[in-house]
Amino acid sequence: MLTVHAVSRRYGNDLALEGIDLSFENGVYGLLAPNGAGKTTLLKMLAGLLPPSEGEISYEGKSIAALDEKYRMQLGYLPQRFGYYPSDTPLKYMQYLAAIKGMGRKEALERSELLLEAVALGEVKRKKMKTFSGGMIQRVGIAQALLNDPRVLILDEPTGGLDPKERARFRSLLTKLGRERIVILSTHVVSDVESVANEIVLLKNGRVFAKDKPEDICAMLAGKVYETKVPDTEAEAFRKNYPILAERGEADGWQMRFVSEGEKTLPHWEPMKPGLEDVFLYVYRDRERQTAEQRLFPREPVGVGEGGRLR
Ligand SMILES: Nc1ncnc2c1ncn2[C@@H]1O[C@H](COP(=O)(O)OP(=O)(O)OP(=O)(O)O)[C@@H](O)[C@H]1O
Ligand SMILES: [Mg+2]
Incomplete structure (x- = not known):
């Protein structure tokens, strides 16, 4: 040992x-x-x-x-x-x-x-x-x-x-x-x-x-990871309210994977099984960099035909 x-x-x-x-x-x-x-x-x-x-x-x-x-x-x-x-x-x-x-x-x-x-x-x-x-x-x-x-x-x-x-x-x-x-x-x-x-x-x-088994580490986020579609007009507010794990621009808005710590959930939020990557992104999320990035690369609404961009 x-x-x-x-x-x-x-x-x-x-x-x-x-x-x-x-x-x-x-x-x-x-x-x-x-x-x-x-x-x-x-x-x-x-x-x-x-x-x-x-x-x-x-x-x-x-x-x-x-x-x-x-x-x-x-x-x-x-x-x-x-x-x-x-x-x-x-x-x-x-x-x-x-x-x-x-x-x-x-x-x-x-x-x-x-x-x-x-x-x-x-x-x-x-x-x-x-x-x-x-x-x-x-x-x-x-x-x-x-x-x-x-x-x-x-x-x-x-x-x-x-x-x-x-x-x-x-x-x-x-x-x-x-x-x-x-x-x-x-x-x-x-x-x-x-x-x-x-x-x-x-x-x-x-x-x-x-320090734990991978599945026990993932359990840290059990019941807290969701995915949902957010319209372009609400995307900025959504990003401020919830830690985003992944997002993909699609023709009709943003497919967001995010963490919600609160009790409240919405019917169109789809509960997801957390993975180690989710935990990593959440534990090491970096608010200052996110703000700088948003100022450098303001996210334009995505038009039809530009779907599938993964950010
Ligand atoms: N020889 C050194 N002298 C001074 N500071 C150091 C030295 N080596 C590492 N550090 C500092 O110690 C901290 C940890 O560095 P370390 O190299 O152990 O990180 P790491 O997790 O291996 O990073 P990476 O993923 O980039 O390899 C950093 O802040 C680094 O600047
Ligand atoms: Mg190293």
């Missing part, structure tokens, strides 16, 4: 994270929060690369700082941005990292080849990485994090740049990996974790806002 106890992290005088208490057992954990919320900060601390300003992180009951190398032997880590020599091939890069981790040559070669196959890079394992796309590089990163068959796998935005097919492949890999180790990944893409994470951790204002 990996536990985070009363951890805070400051950068200068700025408090990035405060009073974080979390515990992780085998399974997949999705750390979901917007840009700048502190995901990377938390993951770097969990990887033992950044010391907490306060509090302690422990693995199997011992402080990871004290375990030091013993912990690192159990750890696989994919940084949000990782460095490599552009003229290296993925195979050479993996073998180099395996050597640093103290693996023997033969084992390193075998395991590197297997892992590159697993992320669908088997055919290009001897090509220079400077010729790779962003998504291919990302897959090299995922493979290297698995070199030492880690008990704790920490992935900082592993799906950035992956196409839908590779995302799907990655999700099924995650499910397998999570059966016998702790897998913690950060993302701001809800669909990356909605179906595969055993638990979702939401960070807000530097604190843990929620």
